[in-house]
Amino acid sequence: MNKGKNVVLAVASFGGHWKQLFHIVSAIQSNTDNVEFVYCTTDASLMIEDKLYVINDFSADNKIKALGAALFSFKVLIKERPNVIITTGAAPGLIMIISAYLLRVKKRIWLDSIANSESISKSGKLAKYFTTHHFTQWKHLEHVGKNNRCTIYIGAIL
């Protein structure tokens, strides 16, 4: 473990998922001290001030690429040793959450994209088994599942 330092790894595929995540996490970042934020997305041309990893994009049905992404996730997680991982999806976020579960990252947060207003995303439903916190941005999608596996409304970017 890193000694006393709080590291947050924020992960999202590029596009709408990233736009939401970066906006939200930047706001949190400006509210907090003593927390180091590290980012991971799928676009190599992106430039931000904080440390950024680039993961290959893929859709959930491509198993070979998913395996490559899993190996990459392990590498990032072992190197950064975050206490918190937060993602808005999609497939790369899911793989990162599963890897974080296997490596026992303390808090594993799934914030489902605001674009999913009628049901939780496919990757979000799968992620639920591996998260410590499972959030939606729509009040009407709050859900109490088996074994108290809850999806909780936490507010929304809009």
Add this chain to the structure above:
Amino acid sequence: MVFLTVGTQFSFDRLVAPVYDWCKRNNSEYIFQVGASLYLKDVEDYRIVKNMSSESYYNAFSKARVVISHAGMGTILSAIEYEKPLLIMPREFRYKEHRNDHQVDTIRHLSALLEGCVVRDPNQLIEKLELGNLSVPTKRKENFKNEKLLIQNLTRVITGDS
């Protein structure tokens, strides 16, 4: 300048084709990000690209007079941020434009925010363009409230003990 952006998954020629034809007809300047468009696949034009770097995306955004798009959250959030007039038409599952109808859900659930920005078919879109009947998506009280709640709650989750 008209900036058209439709994301990178699946083609969306039901939107791309009429906007391209309209720009040509009206000698309008344009930048298009069209993903896997079949309609423009053989057109050689430096203003038409499949994908864009984030830098050229925001460049195009800031220069645009109007942004035309599918109902993707990235574009909606950027239009709010850059205060740009926005016209959006959702991708529909029945035309195989996406895996499901979440874009149709998006325009329904964000209807207040997107008032005046949404069209459901190309004819409506052209009509709005012709008339210059455009709106900038604007956050309502409720949107600010939701965002504040989100940031407060998530900050607590991330920095708290539980």
